Structure formats: structure tokens, C-alpha cells
Amino acid sequence: MDDALAKHTATPDVPELISEFRRSMDDGYTIERTNNADNTRYTRWGGQSDDGKKHDENLSEGTQAFPWDGASDTRVPLVDSIINDCVDMLGVAQQRASLTVSGVDLTDMEPASAATTLMNWVKAKMHNSLTAESEMLAQYMVSYGWSAAFVGWDQQSALKTQRLTLDEVMAMAQQAAPETLLATLPGMLSDPNREGDVADILMDYVPGMKKRAARKVVKQLRETGASEFPVPYLCRNAPAVVALKPYTDILFPPETIDLQKARVVFRRQFMSEVELRSRIVDDNWDSRFVDEALKTKGKSISYNDVSQAISALSSNFIDRSDNLVEVVWAYTRQLDDNGVPGIWFTIFCPMLSGDEGAPFAKHEMLDYAHNQYPFVLFRREHVARRITESRGVAEIAKTWQQELKAQRDSVFDSTSFETLPPIQVSKRLGMSNKIGPAVQLPVTKPGDYQFLQPPSRPPATAFGLIEAVRLQADEYFGRPNKAIPPMVTQLKQQRMVNQWLRGWTDVYRQVFRLCIQYFSLDEMVRVTSAQAAQAISHDAHQFDFILKFNVAELDSDLVKSKLDAISTIAGTLDAAGRIDRVKLVDKALRAVAPEAADDLLVDEAAASQKMYNDVKRDIAQMLLGFEASYADASNDPAAGTKLQMAQEIAGGNPRVQQAMEGDEMFQQLMKRYLENLQMGVAQMQNKTIGRIGTKPMSMG
Secondary structure (H helix, E strand, O other): OOOOOOEOOOOOOHHHHHHHHHHHHHOOOOHHHHHHHHHHHOOOOOOOOOOOEOOHHHOOOOOOOOOOOOOEOOOOOHHHHHHHHHHHHHHHHHHHOEEEEEOOOHHHHHHHHHHHHHHHHHHHHOHHHHHHHHHHHHHHHHHHOEEEEEEEEEEEEEEEEEEEEHHHHHHHHHHOOOOOHHHHHHHHHOOHHHHHHHHHHHHHHOOOOOHHHHHHHHHHHHHHOEEEEEEEEEEEEEEEEEEEOEOOOEEOOOOOOOHHHOOEEEEEEEEOHHHHHHHHHHOOOOHHHHHHHHOOOOOEOOEOOHHHOEOOOOOOEOOOOOOOEEEEEEEEEEEOOOOOEEEEEEEEOOOOOOOOOOOOOEEEEOOOOOOOOOEEEEEOOOOOOOOOOOOOHHHHHHHHHHHHHHHHHHHHHHHHHHHOOOEEEOOOOOOOOOOOOOOOOOOOOOOOEEEOOOOOOOHHHHHHHHHHHHHHHHHHHOOOOOOOOHHHHHHHHHHHHHHHHHHHHHHHHHHHHHHHHHOOHHHHHHHOOHHHHHHHHHOHHHOEEEEEOOHHHHOHHHHHHHHHHHHHHHHHOOOOOOOOHHHHHHHHHHHHOHHHHHHHOOOHHHHHHHHHHHHHHHHHHHHOOOOOOOOOOOOOOOHHHHHHHHHHHHHHOHHHHHHHHHOHHHHHHHHHHHHHHHHHHHHHHHHHHHHHOOOOHHHO
16 A cells, blocks of 8 residues: 655645544553653652642542551652753753864865854854753653754744935935836835835835835825835844654654654644734745634644643643644655655644645745754664664653652651550440540559550661662662762763764754755854855765763863873873874863853964964064063963064064164063073973973974
């Protein structure tokens, strides 16, 4: 049987899409799986009470609390604690990871450097949104086992007021070619009978202006010499990265192995009436579809009544039934009439009729240059090929959490039992008396009242089991614990971080391609340079993206010892100069103070230019008779470079050479300046000789 979604058609098969959407939601134990994960994480179960105790009144009729009414029913958030610890680590890794864009060969070095600059600029611009979406994405991935990010381009228009004066009209007419209508505009404007013709010209000048508004502007120009009118402008033109919750925001057929090879991928949103109606103008949505979709407010294909939905953090029902409409984007990879694959998307409402001819908002080809689904998958683990076969923390640690709860409840109940155990009362006394402090009890014979001996169970047993379960959880999920070798913990953490950064590498790759596609050349030039902008725009496929973070960098003591070791190697063993000291400084600063690295560091070319300008400024000051500011000769690693720059500037500037011959003051100042730099070179060499006991041949 042929796949109904395999070939592109001018009119989408909405019934087939709705059917596939239902299958993606209902098959594979999806909704139940996320609900169970949420219930475990947020410690929810039937019959709970706010005081953390079991009460008969909260249970179903005929059911009694066990072991007694008022027994402990504590909540132990083990799963929630593990998830938050993992999310904390992934958030730090995503922010501190170094992003490098590399080319295929040596000729790509300069464009790759410009591409890195562009991506760092984009990351800085998106910092707030990326931080928020990154945390939510990590929460979903760790909780449910997998999640996905939507990567798209967000273009939004808005209106601003523009003023047009008669003088500006005259200037435009003078600059226009004589044979054009614009050149005759001032004369036409003075003629009331030509108001419609002038309005037509003005409509060409202001895209989107209606004829009625244009006539009003013409009239104001003629009567007052000026007019103000709203004009549309692009208020946002930037990439968008959105975290998607599994089975709620994103769905796909349960047999899907590779997201980029899925038959169809669904993205679901709940939209207000304002959002829907604005899309008619902003995004060319079909008005009939919007009218029909608004009739389904409060309904969803996943449940009959939206007001019965349970939120993630509360067991109470929430009511949103009169506000939102369920809308779905279906992305399908299909073949056109020539057998060439492409990606098309269809926007529909699953609550509308699934019959043939069902309305849809939009159906067109996705024009993203990377030719991929605009989604990136994140998986917590790879134990099987199917995407959904990745377990979240709640699924793995549910029984461990239950064990902790059982032990905690037992300790509480045991303490209650031992504090006031049941009392044996003589049958003939019945319940005529009550027990309490200093209460006088009439006794006929010994043994009328007697405490029941509680069962013997040392609390240490429960505490030992609690500690054993926590140790097991810490070892499994890579949480620091003194009883676990640090290397084991680090390996677990690094694997999780690697999985996480692999997804973000794909996100940045798609973002980069979209930037190349949608940024104008002027915007690219402002961020990089004219030559670099042309180079990276020519072939965006040539770059590889590398995103790395070593979890060992979270240990400040270990980082310090590593930096000390590297500094020793660079200072004593690197006689051939194989270590790139610029990169060494970059790595060291990012390890010690990652939050300040971007503000403090400049690229190598900019740093070299700054040093050159500083030397040039020192020489210029000496020409004016001012003494230069001397560097600390005992610790100036750049002394040799500055000495070479000073000699080049002096040798290539006739004014400096003339001053060296006839200006005694300048001669003395220049002599001391060069002596300071030469001493700096000698001091750095002496440090090396003192460490290794001989003078390397590379020093001359």
C-alpha cells in the first residue's frame, strides 16, 4: 500500500495528517508515560493530604489508611533532586562550552574565524532566551528521557509613525529621472483633481498603504505641508530556539528512529483568538480556517474537555476551556513531481472535521536552506535505536524513591508507636477512662492498664537502607558522593554532558545556516567584515561545528593544578615555541573566570593591533618630550614583541629617524624605552635558564 504522505500534492491530505497525529499521540504508551513521570517527580498519588499523613476521609469509601489513620505519608523528592542536579550541570556546560567553527582546509581559516565571531555574536544576542529555553529543554530531556528543540527564524512586523513633508517630496522629485511620474509629483500634488494619481504613487512609495490612507496623506500634504502616517517595519529578524515537551509540543510516529528521516513531525501549540486572527494578515493564514478553528476553543484531540487537564505541579484541575485553540504544524518530507525530495508544512486544527476538504491554515514548502526538519533531538541515553526508547530519571529511580518513602514512613510510624504505644485495658473497664499526663486512673488490681510492647526494630536499619539507596542513585546518575571514586562520577557526568552538547552542536549549525540565509550582507559586515561576510556567505556547508566542555573544569582545585602544570611546561619545555600562548591565555581565563572571558578577551589580530598602537603611542609621546610608561621588566612576556614593533616603527618613519639624529631629548627617552624592553627580554630568558640550567639554542 502506498504511503499517503510520500508524494507532495497541491492540496494537503488533512484527514491523513489528523489520523497520523492521533496515532503518534496514542500509540506507544505516550501520555501515560509522561503522566507517570510527572507523578513520580512531583510525588503525587491518590489520597494525599497537606499535613503529610494518611487519613481515612481522603481515601475511597470503604478503604482505611494503613497502618492507621494519621500514619506517615511523607513525600521524598529523590527523583526531583536528581533531575535538578542534572539540569544544573547541563546548564553550566551549555554556557561554558567553547564553540569553534572550523573549515575543511587551510584556506578556510579566515572564513571559519569570521563564522565563529558571527555565532558568538548571535549567542550573546540570544543569551536570555537561550538560557530560559536551555533549562526547559534539559528539564524535559532528563525527566522524560528525550526532548527536542525547534529551530526557526522569527520575523515580526510592527508599525511606526513616519513623517513626510512637502520639502521632502520636492527633494525626491528633483532626484528622480525626468521621465518618471515621481518627477512630476509636486505639480500633481497641487492639483486637487490629481489626488488619486498622487495616492497611487504614494502607495508605491509606502508598501502596504491602502488607497484611503494614501488620499488622506495627499490631502494633508497639500493643506498643511506635512503628514504623519504608520508604516510597517521589521521589528524582529532573528533565530528562535524553543524547547518542546515530548508528546505535548512535539509528536511523531512511534516507530521513528531518526528524527530527520521521520515520515512526519508534528508541532502542537495552543493559541488565543488574537494570535489566530493576527496570522491572517501577518502570515497569510486562510480566514475560513481561522473562523472554523475558533469554534473549537477549549477542545483538544488528547482529551474531550481541556478544563480537566492536570498541570505539572498541581493535582488540582485547571480551567482554560474558553480561551485556547489547538493548532498543529505538520512537517513532511515528500517527493515533488520530478521525484526530488523536499520538506512541506501544513497547519491544521485536529478538532476540525477529518473529512476530505477540511480547512487548513497554510500549506507550502519550507524554505530553510539547510533542507532539514527544523527540529533537533536531545536524548538522555542511547540504549536502542527508536527515539522513544530512552528512559528518564523518573522511570529509572521510581522504585528507589518508593523505597526511601517506605523507610521514612516506617521510622515516623515507629517513633509514634514507641512514644505512645497502644494500651491494654481490662475488659471490664472498657473505655471509661482516658490516658494523659497526670491523669488519675482508678485501678482495682494490678494490670488493669498496661502498655502494649511495640515490635522491636532498630531505627538504624531504616537509616542504613536509606543511605544505601541514596548511594546507589548517586553512583548511577553521577552525583558527587564521598563514598564514590571521583573518576567514576566524572565519567558519568561527562557522558551526560557529551550527549547534551551533541544536540546543541546541531542547534548552532542550523542557527548558523539560517543566519546566512536571512541576514542581509550589511548586517553580516557589521558583525564580521566585508571580506569575511562574503566568504562565509559563499558556502555555508564548508564549516564544522565543535562544542566542548570538560566537567573537570567544575573542580577549581583541579583546574588550578592543571594550569600550573601547563604554565610550567610552556615556560621550561617549550623551547621550540610549539605552544600557542594566545590560545593558552584564552583557555586559562575561560577555565578560571568563564563569566568574564568574553568581556576580557579579544581575538589575536585585535590584541596584536592594540599592542602595536600602544607602542606607536609611546613613541609619539616621546617625540613630544614626554617619557613613556615603562613596563615591569621582571615580568613582561610581550617585551620581545614590543621591542620588535618599536624597531619597525622607528625604522619606517622618517620623522622618528630625523629625531633620533637631531633631538637629544628624544634620543635619551628612546634609549631608556628600548633598554626597558631589552631588560624585559633578558629577564624572561633568565627565568628560563634558571629553571632548566642552560641557555637553549633557540635563544641565540
